[in-house]
Amino acid sequence: MQVVILAGGRGTRLRPLTNQLPKVLVEVHGKPFLQYQLGWLARYGLRDVVLCVGYLAQKIEAFAKDGSAFGVHITYSREEDKLLGTAGALKKAQAVLDNSFCVLNGDSYLPINPLNAIEYFEQAGFTAMMLTFKNLGQYDKSNAIVQNGFVTFYSRNTCVDELEFIDYGMRIFRKEVLQSIPAGCFCDLDALYEGLIERNKLAAYLVSEPFYEVGSVQGLTRFRQYIEKAGVHL
Numbered sequence: 001m002q003v004v005i006l007a008g009g010r011g012t013r014l015r016p017l018t019n020q021l022p023k024v025l026v027e028v029h030g031k032p033f034l035q036y037q038l039g040w041l042a043r044y045g046l047r048d049v050v051l052c053v054g055y056l057a058q059k060i061e062a063f064a065k066d067g068s069a070f071g072v073h074i075t076y077s078r079e080e081d082k083l084l085g086t087a088g089a090l091k092k093a094q095a096v097l098d099n100s101f102c103v104l105n106g107d108s109y110l111p112i113n114p115l116n117a118i119e120y121f122e123q124a125g126f127t128a129m130m131l132t133f134k135n136l137g138q139y140d141k142s143n144a145i146v147q148n149g150f151v152t153f154y155s156r157n158t159c160v161d162e163l164e165f166i167d168y169g170m171r172i173f174r175k176e177v178l179q180s181i182p183a184g185c186f187c188d189l190d191a192l193y194e195g196l197i198e199r200n201k202l203a204a205y206l207v208s209e210p211f212y213e214v215g216s217v218q219g220l221t222r223f224r225q226y227i228e229k230a231g232v233h234l
Contacts, residue, residue: 001046001048001098001100001101001102001118001172002048002049002050002097002098002100002101002102003041003046003048003049003050003101003102003103003104004049004050004051004052004090004093004097004101004102004103004104005024005034005037005049005050005051005052005104005105005106006052006086006089006090006103006104006105006106007022007023007024007034007051007052007053007054007060007106008052008053008054008055008057008079008083008084008089008106009023009054009055009083009106010023010055010083011023011026011055011107011215013215013216013217014026014214014215014216014217014220020056021056021059022053022055022056022057022059022060023106023107023214023215024037024060024106024107025059025060025063026214026220028214028220028223028224028227029224029227029228032063033107033109033214033223034060034063034064034106035070036109036227037104037106037108037109038064038067038070038071038072039070039071040109040110041072041114042070042071042072044113044114044115045115046072046102046114046115047067047071047072047073048072048073048098049067049072049073049074049075050074050075050076050077050093050096050097050101051064051074051075051076051077052077052079052089052090052092052093053076053077053078053079054078054079054083054084054089055083057076057078057079061076075096077089077092077093077096079092082186083186084184084185084186084187085186085187085188085189086187086188086189087181087187087188087189087191087192088181088182088184088185088186088187088188090103090173090178090181091178091181091182091183091187092183092184094175094178097175097178098175099174099175100121100122100172100173100174100175101172101173101175102114102118102170102171102172103170103171103172103173103189104169104170105169105170105213105215107169107213107214107215107219108168108169108170108211108212108213109211109212109213109214109223109226110131110168110169110170110207110209110211110212111209111210111211111212111226111230112207112209114170117129117131117170117172117205117207118172120205121172121203121205124203126172126174126201126203127173127174127176127177127196127201128171128172128173128174128177128196128201128202128203129171129172129173129202129203129204129205130144130151130167130168130171130193130202130203130204130205131167131168131169131170131171131205131207132144132146132151132165132166132167132168132204132205132206132207133165133166133168133206133207133208133209133210133211134164134165134206135164135165135166136164138210140166140213140219141156141163141166142163142164142165142166143155143156143163143165143166143167144163144165144166144167144204145162145163145164145165146164146165146204146206149203149204150197150200150202150203150204151165151193151196151197151202151203151204152197152200153197154167154190154193154194154197154202155190156190165204168207168211169211169213171189177192177196180192180195212226
C-alpha cells in the first residue's frame with residue numbers, strides 16, 4: 001500500500017534544532033530521522049512513498065531525492081505559498097494518491113509490523129482507520145475514546161477521564177474521504193476525524209507496543225534511547 005508521510009510542519013517544539021532544519025532531518029545517532037522511517041517502510045515492502053513537504057522542503061528533497069538510496073520510490077507534494085495543515089496537505093496531494101493509502105506522521109516511528117493493520121483494514125473494507133494505543137496518559141496526552149472497534153471521540157484539546165487512547169501516528173484512508181476537505185485552505189486531520197466519527201466511519205486498530213516520536217525534546221531523547229537499546233540497523 002502507498003504510504004504518505006506528513007513532513008511539512010515547522011517543528012516548533014524542537015526549536016532551536018528546527019530553526020534551519022526540517023523536523024524529519026533532525027539527526028538521531030548521526031542519521032536523519034527520515035532515514036529511520038524510510039528504512040522501516042522498506043523493511044516491510046512498503047516502497048511507494050509520497051512525501052508531503054512544506055517548511056524547508058528543498059532540504060528534504062536534497063536528502064531523500066527519489067528514495068532509491070533507501071529502498072523506496074518517493075513522489076513529492078510541496079506546499080509552495082503557505083502551509084495547509086495535515087489534512088490540507090493530503091488534499092493537495094490527492095492527484096498522486098492511490099484509492100487507499102496509509103498516512104504516517106513525519107515525526108513518528110512505530111515498532112510494529114504495519115502489514116497487519118493494512119490487512120485488517122482491507123479485509124474489513126473500512127473507509128478510514130486510526131491505529132490507536134491505550135496510552136492512559138503515559139507518553140503524551142491521550143486524545144481518543146475507542147468503543148466497539150471504532151473511534152467515538154477525538155480531541156487534542158479536551159481533558160476528560162474517558163480519553164484513554166492516543167492516535168498512534170498512522171492511519172489508513174480510502175481516497176473518498178478527501179472530498180470533505182476544502183482545497184487550498186488550512187485544515188488539520190482533527191476536522192476530518194470529526195466528520196468521520198459523526199458517521200461512525202473511523203475504525204480503530206489497537207496496538208500494544210508504545211510508539212516513538214521526535215516532535216518534542218523529550219520524545220527525541222526517548223527515541224535515541226530506544227535506538228541504542230534495540231540496535232536498529234539501517
